[in-house]
Structures are given as structure tokens and as C-alpha cells.
Amino acid sequence: MPKKECVAMILAGGQGSRLSVLTKRVAKPAVPFGGKYRIIDFALSNCTNSGIDTVGVLTQYQPLALNAYIGIGSSWDLDRRSGGVSILPPFVRARGGEWYKGTANAVYQNIDFIETYKPEYVLILSGDHIYKMDYAKMLDFHKEHQASATIGVIEVPWDEASRFGIMNVDEDHLITAFEEKPPKPKSNLASMGIYIFNWPLLRDYLLDDENDSDSSNDFGKDVIPRMLSNGEPMVAYPFQGYWKDVGTLDSLWEANMDLLGDDPGLDLNDRRWRVYSVNPTQPPQFLAHSAEVHNSLINEGCIVYGQVERSVLFPGVRIGINSTILDSVIMPNVHIAENVTIRKAIIGNDTIISDGAVIGEATPSEQLTVVGEELIIPAHSKITGIYDGEAVT
Amino acid sequence: MPKKECVAMILAGGQGSRLSVLTKRVAKPAVPFGGKYRIIDFALSNCTNSGIDTVGVLTQYQPLALNAYIGIGSSWDLDRRSGGVSILPPFVRARGGEWYKGTANAVYQNIDFIETYKPEYVLILSGDHIYKMDYAKMLDFHKEHQASATIGVIEVPWDEASRFGIMNVDEDHLITAFEEKPPKPKSNLASMGIYIFNWPLLRDYLLDDENDSDSSNDFGKDVIPRMLSNGEPMVAYPFQGYWKDVGTLDSLWEANMDLLGDDPGLDLNDRRWRVYSVNPTQPPQFLAHSAEVHNSLINEGCIVYGQVERSVLFPGVRIGINSTILDSVIMPNVHIAENVTIRKAIIGNDTIISDGAVIGEATPSEQLTVVGEELIIPAHSKITGIYDGEAVT
Amino acid sequence: MSEVMGVINLAEPMDNMQYLTEHRPLGAVPFGGRYRLVDFTLSNMINAGIQNVGIFVQDRYRALMDHLGSGKDWGLDRLRDGLFILPPDGHHHSLNPGDIELLHRHLDYFEKSRQDTVVMTGTSMICNLDFKEVLAYHKEKDAEITIVYKTGVPGPYEGLCTLLDLTSDQRVTGIEVDPVIPRSRNLSMQMYIMDKGLLMELLDQSVSRGETDWVKDCLNRNLGQLRVFGYPFKGYLGKIASLQSYYRTTMELLHPTISRELFFHAGLIYTKVKNEPPTKYHESANVKTSLIANGCVVEGTVENSVLFRGVKVGKGAHVKNSVLMQRSIIGENCQFEHVILDKDVLVSSGKHLMGAPEYPLVIRKKTVLS
């Protein structure tokens, strides 16, 4: 097995219960996003675009679905003979198997995998963030500063800083303190959950951490603080650009809406930094004579007879005549009949919405409506809130 | 996921402890064979040549090594977007993980994987047999006979029949009885451990078998007898040709020797039925002025200054001047210095044999000598029997 | 159908396609918003289970090689079988060989292939056809050669047609190539099923007799001796023989019943994967009765048109009855009607372009109109 300078490990373990009805069948990283993608496409594409060709995806929830989606990695140019992408569910060992207890434990359980490539550095990523970032630049920064660990940070508004893990740094980017959700933050540099470690050092810390029965085996809570208190030189790599954690239904909806508008924060059309994804085999989208589409993202395979405004349509969506879709995210293969109104909603894939249904609050409001997957919504139903198949009025 | 008519499951679980020193680092199916191959290459190549493009490899011992060898399957043309080859170690479930308890349990634990492809048939194979077989013909036979299950059988000498699982069949190939190692066999048709099942039926039997706490969850001991006693129509598919179980050191050595001679049972040079393998990047073999090579198989990357007779040399083997190799199998990257004599032996990969060593019985004998992997044999040592690094005389 | 190999002959007449075939063979002409013509016959082949396809090319085929690559997007990147692009080989060949010579030069490819039966097609016939049915018919008729045809030439008659004379039993008794006055309504779709050995034998016979044309020379001469049958195709057929028929066929895709049949009927149509994002419609967009591929950015009005991947239509622009190929960029307030833009055309603001329905205006690849 040839040596690799840097191996990436994507933490894709979470069931994502806060995404509720959208993660019944798939893990959070496999949730559709942006009319075409799955959330994990962003981390995988970042790896490819940064020249990192060896990626482990740590998952323990529905590994089969993620396996089927990622396949041999060819969609992200990660179908390599040596390296490439590997799905790493927890497996059974001689002394029995166990779930990944925390983010650090997940990497600990895969030390053998990483050792195969004898890397100098390991890049730890989260599978549920939407952003475009050149990890090669971060790695250069890490080497330049001769750090033991480098943490990606982003400036957040001061009034939100107390919701994040906050880094205090000196003028040389050296981290002087790390506070998890500080009530009175001394800085507005939030950790993005992106770490580069010198691998031999991290391995030692992981072994120590595993022996510490008091540890929760988490990078943010245990490993990073321990390294800091041991005086390891750690630096913060400042990232500029769009970055969003899509861990809740509201943030998932917001991140989709962020793609609209004339000059969105995240440019999907940048040819120098493509976001790769599995491309379904679908013909071009068809907008009929009666269609009205404004300020929206629409994918191939859609057929639109109705009105679509400020919305995102995934492949295979059909929208009947006289139906109106406003401020909404319509997942793959949703069929919407005639005279339907949908407002500020996310509709799960393969759901059928029958004639005259009204989804979402009747007037512009703050509340998001979410309809689950593979449902059949009867004609003239009215649905608001989180809906997953109970009786409808 | 597109439907597949037939999915193959290769049972590659065994640690192969009877292969002792050769399976310290790799599972039995990954043991080198025939100067170039690994044992599992034969089952994988049979699948490819039979047009079966969806293969699960069930393994629980050293999955990482097998993973690294099989990779994305491109060497066997199994790097498919849909289907292809998947390594399936036991994984942790909500109620905890468990080892594969028996062959049937291993398939039971992967029902979800098989269901992804909605196959009509499942082909169950063993990963440690050496043979070339067209499974498509066996599948045709299965369909023609409208059987619930078809078992591959081979005629064995009558005096050896009591060592095998023996099928009694009628003139229509219908199996009337199955006896595991019968003292007085009524037939000489031995089970090759190759089964085709109608998948929906097998799934039901696997669920039943799992609920039966008395079962050892094995195809041969539990599932097949139960199907027979339930009166399922089962047929025996008679196979003609070379077939060998290489489960012991002696049979592994014999199977290697079977490749030599003017008209070997197993023809590796048949262009219509290639045996695929991972091809190392090595220059052509070099036979020096002092070389003497007769009745042997030698791979690329070997450099031979000495004498080689009735032997099989894997890639990267070097044989010094005045050394003599007789009736032996020399695994990859073994370096043999000058004035060495090796007779009826298997030498594990990456071992170095220093000047003047004598390996194997001095005179032609029945006893096989086996030297382990990655050892350094001191000059002028004498070794016979199974040797794995203890002090040498 | 793993016993069948596919042969796609790209040496096709393309004199009437204007700039569209200046740098590419007919099979590489973009069509339907995200495809090339060759995708249709190639997808029909793989949907029928054919795993070995040879593509015979004559010249200008770099675009085709770029498009097909290793065949991965059609599942044809195989160690055994797969996709083979067969260029004219050797340096002592006639500059303009007939199709027989082109095929004959690669007899070794036929010989080496494991399959016994050949499906041979061109790329000018756009349809979604099940070759498994044609093969079953071929066997049922015990035919030596089966030719797929369609009764009732679609669209106005354009001269460039191969027509079959058929008995009531579907036996082919005569073939006319490009007659000025058509004497039959049975349009040959130039798709043939036959035994591989027979094809090799016929090619060798023809070459040694100095014949050059597969239909006019070889088939016609052998109609008496061989059992040649016609298979009647009942589905939608688009025939691309000229700029006019290209434009007309494209416009027919705007009927949902036609495009549904063409894109889904017997199997999906595969093409080269491009990682384009979903198409973005701005607030000012106004799009009606149009097929739009991914990666477009629309700020203007688009009506009755087909937009390929990555096209940009500026604010106030009005595009009507037009075909805009990959990555064309249309400036603000442009007005287009009956226009075909080839790939990578850049039109700056305020330009007006207008062709006629029976004579669309073609702008060649990479033109900059500023």
C-alpha cells in the first residue's frame, strides 16, 4: 500500500434525529440538499478538489444506504486502486464489537485503517457541513506553523458566539484557550469542526484517551483540551466564505434558500471548484406553457406546469397545473397534482401530494412545514408543522 | 439500485488455522497460490467469466488485508457502479454485533445486502477452492430443472468418498439423500460447497434456521438437510474438471504441483477463461547465465542465478548462484542467497534465506517443510517441518 | 443479449448539416439538451444487454472520443468486452473509403470478439427501441439479415432515405437508396441484425470485388440469395438527415408525449456525466414550453426552445424557437428566433438574430458576436 501524506476521516455517524422525518431511512450525511446533492457531497468534493484521495467515512447508522450512495466513489473521482473512499462502520473484533462512543473513539477504532497508509497528517471532517474549502491550503498553513494540530475557525457574529466552541488566539494564530459555548466569549472565532493532526501524535493521544475511563472520547470535549493543557502548539486556520451546519430542519431549509438570489454565498456554478455528486440519468427539465418559475433552482427530470417561486426542486419532481410552490424544498420524485399550494415547506422524497392540498401556513410566517418521505397526501388536505403520516384533516 | 438476476456470496470467513504459519497476517482466501494468484482469485474470476457482476465476500478475519487486496475490484472487472464486489465483515447492529456463527448465519446477517439487488437467485461459494467453473451453465441447469436448490457435485474416487459430503441422486439429477462423510457411501458424488438457491425461498429458510436454537447455522449441516426433509426439489449439478480444496498445507502444496507437468489438470493459459488477479508492477523475470530451470512456473520480477526444478516462484523471488530449489513453492519476495538447498518446501513471503542453508528433508521424502513469513534464516541453518522463527540449529 | 455485439458506424453522410458537422461526425452532434446523437443507439444497445460495442470512425472524431471516454458512463469500461473506438488504421488507405472498407479494416476486431451475432447501426435514427425484440423476431423469422424499418416516412420527404420493398411476409426484395421519387413508404432505419460470420464473409466478398457501399453494393447484390427480413418499428422515430430535419426533430421534443417515449420507453438514455448544478432561474426569468438542461442560468425569456447544459440567458433577452448548445452565453436584451447556436457561442448584449422555420440560422462553435 503506498504511503499517503494526508488521510481524511469524515465523521458521518450521526442518525441526525433533529432532522426527524428526513432521516428515517438514511443517515444525516445522505440527506438531499441543494436540488441535486447529498450533504456529504460537500466534504467529499472538498477532498477531491484539495487533492486528498484517501478518505474514510465513519458511519454507524444505516451504513448500507450510505454504501449504496457512495459506491466505489467514482462520482467524486475517488475510485482509486490505492486509497479512494472507504465506508467504515464499527466492526466486530475478537473481543466483540462496540458502537462508536464518540468522535475520537470512532477514529480510535479505525487506527488500523489509517496506519495502512502511514500518513503524516490526518484531516478530521464533519459530514454535515455545507461549505467549499481547500484543505491543501489549510495543510500548508499547518506545516508553516509547525503545529501539532490546526483547527479551522470562522468568524461568527459576536452575539451568536456563545453558541459555538470559541478559540482565543494570539497574533500568530496560536490557540491560547478553547471554550465550549462560553457565556462571555473573548473572541468570535468559532471552531468549524475541521482538524488537522500530526498523525503519530494524534495516535498517542487517542490511545491515552481510550484508557481514560472519564473521557467521553470526543475531539472537542476531550482530545483538544487535553492537547492544549499539555502545551502542544495548536493554531487556528481562519476560513473566509460560506459555511453552514445543517443539523436542524430550519438550518437545512435556510441553507437551501441561501443558494437562491442573485449573488448567493455559495456559488454552485464555479467551474474551478465543482461539487461532485451522483448524477441520475434524467432528461432535461421541461417547463410547460403554463409554467411560471422565478428565483428557483430546478434539476433535470422535473416537469413543471405550475408556479414555482423561491424554491429548490430535486430531480424527477412533477408540478401540476395551477399548483403554486413558494419558499420550499421539494425532494426527489415528489409528484404534486393540480391546484396544490405549498408554502415554506420541505417535502420528503417520493411523496405524492394530491389535488387541492394546502401545505404550510396559509400566510407568510416563521414556521417551517415538513412532510415525510414516501407518503400519499390525500386531496384537499391541509398540513402544517412536522407531518409523517398521521390522519390529516 | 437496479435488480440483479443472481448475486454471489463468497464465504471467505475462515482464519484457515490449518494453513498455520501462512495465515498469521492474512485470511485463508488471501493466501498466495500458483506463482501469481491468491486463492480467492479463482472464485472471483469464475464470477466475472460467468457474467455475475455482484459479489459479496463474507469475511471476519483480517478484513483489512482482504479489503486492501480486493480494493474496488478492478482487477476482476468488478469495479461496477451498481453491484461489483463488496467486502462484508460482521458489523455492529442496534442490539450489538456478533461474529458469523456459521456459513448460513453469515448469509443471514447480510440479508439486507442481498435484498438491495432483489435477486431471483443466490449463488453461495467457498473462497478456498481452486477450480474453473461456468456458474452461468449451473444456473441454466438450475432453471431447467425448476429446482429449489442446486448443488455442485464432483465424482471422487470411491475409496475417498467417505471423506466428503455425498449426494445420492436419481437419473434426473434429483437429490434423494445427502450424507455427511458416510462410512459406506452409496454414491461417489461429493458436494463441492457450491449452491444455487431461489432467493425468496432461501431467505425463509435462513429466518427459520436463525430461530432454531439447536441449529449450528451451517448450510451443509442444517439448511440443506432441512430443505431435503421438507421435500424441496433439489438437484445435483455434475462438474467435470479440476477442483481442489486447499484447506491444508499438504493440499496447498499438491495443488501448486498440479500446475506443473506437460498437461496439467488446471490450464492457466486458457485465453477464453482467464484467471484474473492483482498484477504487481514488476519487470520481466531474468534468468542468468548460470540459471537452470526445468518444469517450473516463474513469475515476473524473479531473478534466478541458481537451479530450479519442479517448483513455483512468485514475483520478486531471487535465487543466488549455486542454490538449488526442488519441488517447492517460493512465495513473493523471498530472497535466497548462494549455496542454499530447498527441497519439498513452502517458503512464506518476504523471508530471507542466508548462505548455505538447507531447508527440507535431505532425501526425497513424504514430509513437507514450511517456513513462515518475513523471517531471516541464518546461514547454514537446517530446517525441516513447520518452522516459524524458533532457534535454529 | 451478451451473445450480441454492437457496431456503430459513424461514417455517415452529413453534407446537409452545415457547421454542425464541421468538427465532428454526425454521431457527435449535440441533441436534446444534454445528449449527442450516438447516445440513443448506444443506450438502446446497452439497455438490451449488449456489452461489447465497436464504434467505427472515419475522421473529425476527437469530439466523439472526449464524449465517450472509457465508456464508463455507459457501463462499458470493462477488462473484457466494453467500448472500442476504431479509427482508420495504417497510413496507406484511400482518403474517402466507403463504409465497407472501413469495416473490413477491422476484421480482426470482429474475429477477436466473443459474440456470434452483430447489431449494426448508424446514429441518424433517434428512437428508443428494444433490440431484444428485434433479436427475437430475427430468430423467429429464421432470418439471415433483419433490417429495422418504419412505415410512413416521418416529416416531409427529403430525398436522403433508404427505402425497402417488402413482401407481405416482411421479406425484403429490394432496397433503394436516396431515390428522387420514392417508390415505397418503408424507411430503412439502417439497423441490421445478422450473424457475425456472415457479416465478415460479406465484407470480404465485397472488398475483393471492389465494392464500397454496404447497402447499394453488398446488400442489394445478395438480396436474392439471403433471407433478409424487415422488422417493423412502431414507436417514435426522429431521422436526422439535414439541418432541417435536425431542427424539426428537436422541436418535436417539446411535445411531452414524444419526449417521454424517447427518454423512458424501453430504457433510459445515458450520456456523459457532467457535474453541473441545477439550473438557476432568476426573479426576472420567464420560461415556457422549453427543455432545459442543468447548469443554466436564466434571467430572460425562453419560449419553445431547447437549452443545453451551462447556457446563460441574460436579462431582457428573448429566445424563441431556438436551440442553444452547451455553454452559450446570451447577453442582455438579445432577441433570437429560429436560431441554432453551436457550443461556446458568446453573443453580447442587444443582438437580434432571426432564421426561418424551414431555414434556422446556425452560428458555428465558439463564435463571438460582439
Add this chain to the structure above:
Amino acid sequence: MSEVMGVINLAEPMDNMQYLTEHRPLGAVPFGGRYRLVDFTLSNMINAGIQNVGIFVQDRYRALMDHLGSGKDWGLDRLRDGLFILPPDGHHHSLNPGDIELLHRHLDYFEKSRQDTVVMTGTSMICNLDFKEVLAYHKEKDAEITIVYKTGVPGPYEGLCTLLDLTSDQRVTGIEVDPVIPRSRNLSMQMYIMDKGLLMELLDQSVSRGETDWVKDCLNRNLGQLRVFGYPFKGYLGKIASLQSYYRTTMELLHPTISRELFFHAGLIYTKVKNEPPTKYHESANVKTSLIANGCVVEGTVENSVLFRGVKVGKGAHVKNSVLMQRSIIGENCQFEHVILDKDVLVSSGKHLMGAPEYPLVIRKKTVLS
């Protein structure tokens, strides 16, 4: 070196290679038992981390396409970057363009590529060279163009050589192409490193001035203005310029020190993977001082020879000082000396063939001697 793209120019002189280049460019000539000439420069490139390689071909390149396929065996089957075979495009081109025109036709390939630096080579120079060192030298010298050269022309001087005049500082002050009387001992290895923009600029200049030859016209004219340096290569170099040098270089591989350097020094040499079994030596085999690839079956005597993959040598045959290419079959009791068999040659029993050391006998591809 992901910032560097590779360019391999296959339009090379090959007039002196007899039948070996009848159906293939020089780069596709089999060499060393399992390689083609192009494998060496291509492997040097990928071993240095180059991930984007364009191969410029002129004609007879089907063999090359078969060999390279999608580039998978060199790790070059990529969505981004990878391997590009660039045939002459368009149909209005001169029949025998110079290398400048060939490169200039694909300026768009250079433009589209993300890399800023180009390594450009031919395929006639066989060596195992570390391009990373050449690039470091190029930067250290602040050169605009760096040319790799070797001092002391290997083997007898053969006329077909490009020679460099160098200052003590390694600056190139003159270049002579194929002089009858050599005035320098510095053989250009025809490997160039330069800025991509500079190359594109030079190509465009030259084409617009009607120049055709990269070295004679373009480089020579610009030697005064540009900082052109020579990088002295110290390792083993085999130069294939004629049948004689091909044969001599092949025989040099039988020295273990030379073959060890060539196959292992800075990285491994990759080639197309074939699933050949190990070579089988029968009881009657007698093989000395020979390089043998996989898949051979040897029953006779082989001395001082190179056998490619899948060669069969019958009982009693005696092969000496010869090169037998892929799948040649030698009948019983044949006697060969100084013979080069091209691929797929079949020689029936008892034939005697003998060339001379300075004039080996070449048997063309697929010949049957019965």
C-alpha cells in the same frame, strides 16, 4: 508536481525502424519484454506526481489507443485531469504537419488545463528519470526553458541526434539537429520544462510565421532572447533512433545493473496490465541470460534473448540473441539468431532464421512462416 502537465509528442521520426513502425507510432513499439516505448516517459511523469498528460498523435495510433485505454493502468482515469489522446482534428489539415502545427491545433487543451508548467517529451529516450529534480533545477536556474541532456552520446554515433552547445553555466547557446559531423557531446534528450503560457505563446508565434519544427525553427530562433538551460542527466539512457539502436538497447537490458536501474531507479515502470499466468518452463527448457515476461511456455533453448508476454518456444528450438514479441509461436527445432519477431508471428517447425548483430532480421507482425 500537480502544478505540472505532461505532453508527449508522438510525431517522431521513425524512418529507420523498418516493419516495427509500419502500423504504429514509435511510442507504441514494444520494448523490454512487456512495455511499449511510451511507458517509460509516461511512468517517469506519473512517478513525479504529474496527473494530467496529453498525448499528441499523428497517425497509425490505434495500437497506442489499445495500449493506453482509459489510462487506468497508470492511475490516469480521472474525472478531472487524467490522460488525453489528442489526434489531429478537423479535415482541412496538411497531410504531414510539423510538430508545431500538431501542438498548435490543440491550444484549447493547454488552455483548459489547470496546470501552469509543462513537461514535454518524445518517446525515443529510454530512462528512469526524476522529473521532480529537473523541475527543482529549472526553478533554481530561474530558467525559461530547461532541456534535459546527456553528455557522451551512448553507443556508436548515428547521425540522428540533437546536440546542445552549452556554456559552463549550463546555458544553451546553440542547438544542432542531425548534423553529419557532431560538434558537441551533449545529446538533447528532447525533454523540455517550461511555463505553459510561454509554450502557447511560442507555438502561436511560430505558426503565424509559417515555421514547422519545434527545435530547428522555434527554439533556435529564440535562444538569444530566452533563458534556456541544460539539465545534465547522469543515469542510463537508451536512445531508440533506428532498428540498430533498438536492438542494441534491448540487448543492454540483459545486464542486470542496467535493467535494475531502468526498472526501479526513481520509480516503477507501469504498463498495460494483462492477466497472463506465470511463465511455464518444461522439463526440456534451457534458458540462459534472458529476460522473459509472463505467459510464456518454454520447451526449447533460449539464450541472450528477450521474450515478450505469451511467447511459445517449442521443443528443440534454439533462440539466441533474439527478441520475440507478444504471442509469437516458435515451432520445434527452429534455430534463430539475431532475429526480431514482431507480434503474433507464427513460425512452424524446423525453420532457421539468422540476421547479423548490426543488422537483425525483422519479421513483420502476424507473419506466418510455414
